[in-house]
Amino acid sequence: MSLSPKETKKENSFSEVDHIRSGSTSQQPQTGVWTSLKDSFKPAIQAETLTSANYDDNKELTDLERININSANSNLQRKLKSRHLEMIAIGSSIGTGLFVGCGGALRTGGPAGIMIGWIITATGVFATMQGLGELAVTFPVSGSFNLYASRFIEPAVGFAIGWNYFMQFFVLLPLELVAASITIKYWNSTINSDVFVIVFWVAIVFITLLGVKGYGEAEFIFSLIKVLAVIGFIIMSIVLICGGGPSHEFIGGVNWRNPGPFANGFKGVVSTFVTAAFSYGGTEMIGLTAAETADPRKTLPKAIKQVFWRICLFYLGSLTMVATLVNSSDKRLIGSSSVDATASPFVIAIVNGGIKGLPSVINAVILIAVLSVGNASVYATSRSLNSLAEQGMAPKWTGYVDRAGRPLAAILITDAFGLFALIAASDRQVEAFNWLLALSGLSSIFTWLSINLSHIRFRAAMKIQGRSLGELPFLSQCGVWGSYYGFVLNMLVLAAQLWIAIFPLGGSPSAYNFFLSYLGLPVLLVSWLFYKLWKRDWTLFIRAKDIDVDTGRANLDLEYLQQEIAEEKSRLAEKSFYIRWYKFWC
Template sequence: MWNSFIDSFKPAVASETLTSQNVEDGKEYTEMEKININAANSNLSRKLKSRHLQMISIGSSIGTGLFVGSGSALHTGGPAGIMIGWFIMATGVFATMQGLGELSITFPVSGSFNVFASRFIEPAVGFAVGWNYFMQFFVLLPLELVAGSITVKYWNKDLNPDIFVIIFWLLIVVITLLGVKGYGESEFVFSLIKVIAVIGFIILSIVLICGGGPNHEFIGGRYWRDPGAFANGFKGVCSVFVTAAFSFGGTEMIGLTAAETKEPRKTLPKAIKQVFWRICLFYLVSLTMVATLVPYNDDKLLGSSSVDATASPFVIAVVNGGIKGLPSVINAVILIAVLSVGNASVYATSRSLNSLAEQGMAPKWTGYVDRLGRPLAAILITDIFGLFALIAASNKQEEVFNWLLALSGLSSIFTWLSINLSHIRFRRALTVQNRLLNELPYISQCGVWGSYYGFALNFLVLIAQFWIALFPIGGKPNAYDFFLSYLGLPVLIASWLFYKFWKKDWTLFVRAKDIDVDTGRPNIDLDLLQQEIAEDKAKLAEKPFIVRVYRFWC
C-alpha cells in the first residue's frame, strides 16, 4: 500500500486517448497543431460521474456572491434592480453555457475554453484569457480562507483568525490531493448542503412574508413600496448587472470537467441544461425573498463586503423576522459555501495552469501530471499560495485583497466573451469547410444567435462597469476607484501584447478555412451517432407533452 502511494506521484504514463488525430512520428507540427494535439491527449483522469457534474454545476456558483455579495447589490440597486439585473444576466449565462456545451461535448479536451480561444480565435487570446482566469481563482483561494476565518468571528471575535485559516487550508489541501474524485465527492456534499439550505430559506421566507413568524407581522410587498423598488435609479441597476455577473462566475467551470468526465456525450448535456434552471431557482427565487424581507436602506447592509458574512442579507432577513438560532445555521452554511468555493478555486486554477503548460504558454514543469491523473505541480503551487491568507490578522488585509482581485476582476466577463466568440468562429468554420451540424453530438439550443446575444450582453456589462468605475455611486470620479474596478482590462491587453511580442506572431485571428474542427474529437462512428440520436428523438416523441418539454429544457 505504501509503495502504491509513493508510485502514484510518479509521472503519468503516456496518454492512450483515442482522438481523430494523434501524433505521427517524424512529422513537423505548427504551433496551433501542437496546442490542439496536446490538449486532446491530456493525462488527466476521467473519474467524474453525472451526479458530480450536477452538483459542481450548481455549487460552483452558489457561494459568497449569493449569500453575501447580494447585500451590497440590494443596497445600491433596490429590490427591483436586483431582480432585473440577475434575470437578464441569467439569460446571457444560459446562452453562453449552451455554446460552451456544444464545444466541450464535441471536444472534451483539457483546458476547455482557453484552448477553444486559442483554437478558434487565435493563440494570443487563449493566452490572455487563460492567464486571467488562472489569476482570478489563484487569488480566490486565500480570499475565501480569509472569508472563512472572518465568518467564524460571528461566534467568537476574540480568537486569532489565522488559527482558522490554517485549519481550513489543511482541509482544502487534503481534499485537493485526493484527486479529481475527491474534488467531485467533496463538492457533491458541499453543494447538497447549500441547496438544502437555500430551499429551507425559501420556505421560511414565505412563512415570514405571510406573517407566520414569531412577530406575527405581515410583510407582503411593504419594502417594495417604502423605501421603494429602486435605490439609485438606472445607475443602481447597472451596478447590479456587474454584481450579478460576478456572482454567476464559476458556471463555466462545468466546461473544465469535460476532460475528466466519464462519457461526456451522455453526462454533460444534462448538466449544461440544468445549470441555468437550478441557478434561476436558487438565485432568483431566494433573492426575491431577500428583497421582500430586507429593505434596501437597512443599516446592516451598509457594511456588506466580499469578506463580511455578518452583513449577509440572508442572516439579516432571519434576524428581522425575530427567529433566534437560525442565523447561526445560515452562517454555518455561508462557511461551507466559502470552503466550497475555495476547493473549486484550486480545481479551476490547477486545470487552467496545466492546460497553459500543455499549450506551451506556461513553464513545462507546471504541467506535471502524476499516475492518479492529478496536475500535481499546479495543485501544489495553488495550495502554497493559499498561505497568503495568513494576512487575515493584518489590518491591511482588505486593501491588499481588493488590489489582488482587481488584477482579474473582469475575468469572468472576458471568459464568457471568449466562449461566445469561440462558438461563433467554430460555427463559421463548419460553414466555410462545408461540414454539417449533424456531425455534432450536441447542438446548442440557442444556436449561434445565442452566442451573439451572450457576446452583446457581456460587452454591455463591460460598458456599464466602465461607467460605474468612472462615476461611482455616491462619489466623485477618482483614479483609485476606477482602477480598482477596471484594472482587469489593461492587464488582459498587456497579456495579449506580451504573447504577441514573445511569439512574434501578429495574426489577429485564425481564418475560418484554416480552423481545425477535428482534433480532439473522440473516435465516434458518425452514422452510429446519428442513428442513436434519431432513436432518442423517436422515444421522446412517444412521451407526453409535459415530459417532452421537461426533457428539452432539462
C-alpha cells in the first residue's frame, strides 16, 4: 500500500515531532547546569508544520478536526521506558483501595461476597483495558481516553469525561496527603498532622517537577516496594493459614464457616462491587502514558497484557488471604471510605497471627502506597488538564508545556490544591473530603464506560469505512465483544450503586447519603449539558462513516507495519508452545 503525498507529509511531520519530543539535544550547544535548568521552563519548541492553523491552508477546520490534530501533536516528550511502563502497569492501582478499603467490603459482604465482587469486576476491567490497549497503541496521543471519547463518540462526552476524571484525581492528592499524616500517627500521635502534610507535599512537588522521567522512576521504586510487600504478605499468609505462626493454630476455613461466607446476603455482595471498582481505579492510567512512551508499539501491549497477572496475583491472591485470615465481624474493620491504616485487614491479619514487628512494616508499605497514589494523582490530573486545554475545553494557558515536556501550569495548579490537605488537623476533615470525593465518586466507572463505547465506535468506523483490522498494531484479545461485556457490566455496577445509595445497608433512605454516593452522575450530566450549550452543538454521536481513524496514528506506513507484524508472527510460530502461550499473555 503506497502513501498519498498528504499522508507522506503527515508521516514525515510525525517523525519530526517525535524527534523533538524525545528530548534529543545532539544539535544543541553545551550550557551550564543552572542555564539548562532555567531554560527548561521556557515554552516548548513548537513544530510549525503540525499546528492546526496551517495543517491545511485551504480548509476551514471544525472543532473536532482541531481536537484530533492538536492532541496528536502534543509537546509532551516520550521519555517513559519499558521498565517504567511495566511497573506502572503492575503497581498503579495498588493503593489504599486494596490495603484499607477492602476491609469495609469484607465487613459488609463477607469473605465470599468480597471474592465474588472483585472477581466479577476484574473480568470487566480486563476487557476494558484490552480495548484501551488497542486504542492507545493505535493512537498514542495526549489525553488518551477523554480524547477517544471526543473523537469516537462526540466532544461533549469527552468534555464531561475529561473534567470528571480531572476532578477525581485533583481531589485525590490532598486526600492522600491526609491519609499519609494519619498513617504516621501509628508511630507518633503527638505531632500536629499538618507538619507531616507539609513534609509529604514538598516531596511530591519535588518529584512532579522532575518531569515524566521523574514520575516514572518514582513509580518504579514505589511499585516495586508494593509488589514485594504483597508477595511477602501472600507467602506469610499461607504459612499462618497452615498453622505455621507463633501460636501454631491451623486456621483453614474457620472464618468462612463462622460467621459464614456472606455477611448481608445478596445486598452485601452487591455493595462490594462499588468498593472493588474504586480499588481497581487507576488501572486505566496506563493509557495516559501513551503520549510519553518511547516506543508505544512495543511497550504498551506488554503493559496492557500484564493487567491480567496483576489482577490474578496481587488482588485476588491477597484478598483470598485476607478473607481467610480476618473475620468479617471483626470490630476493627471500619468503613471502606476511611483512610485509617490501622483498620487495614492486612495489618489485622498480621496482628491476629501474633507476629510482632510486621504491622509496622505493613503500615510503612501503606504509607508508600499513599505517597505513590498522590504522585500518580498529580500525573493523571496534569495530563488530563493539558489534554483538555489542547482540545479547547480548558483555558489555553493551562496547557502550557515547557521544554522539558512538563505540562507545567497543570502540575502547579494540582500541587497548589494539595495544600487543601492542611485541614488534616481540623475536626471537619472527614465531612469536607467526603463531599469533594462525591463530586467524582463514580469517575472510574464513567471512564471505563467511555473506553468501552469508544472502542465499539472505533471498530464500527473501521468496518463501515472498509478498513482492515490488519492495519492495527495491537488487537484487543477480547475483541469488540469484550467492550460490549465491559459496557454492560459497568452499567450494572452503576445500577448496583444506585440501589445502595437509595437503600443503604443498615440504614434508612436519606437525601444526604444518596448525594454522597451518587453526586457524580448529576455532575457528569451537567458537564455534558454545559458543553452542548456552550458550543450550541446538539449532535448526540458522530456517525461511524465520519469518524477520523487516521490522524495521530502511531505508524502511517501501513505496508511497513503489516510486514513487521507478519515477521513477528512468523518468528513466534517457530517457538515452542510454552513460549507462544507466554507471549500471548505477556
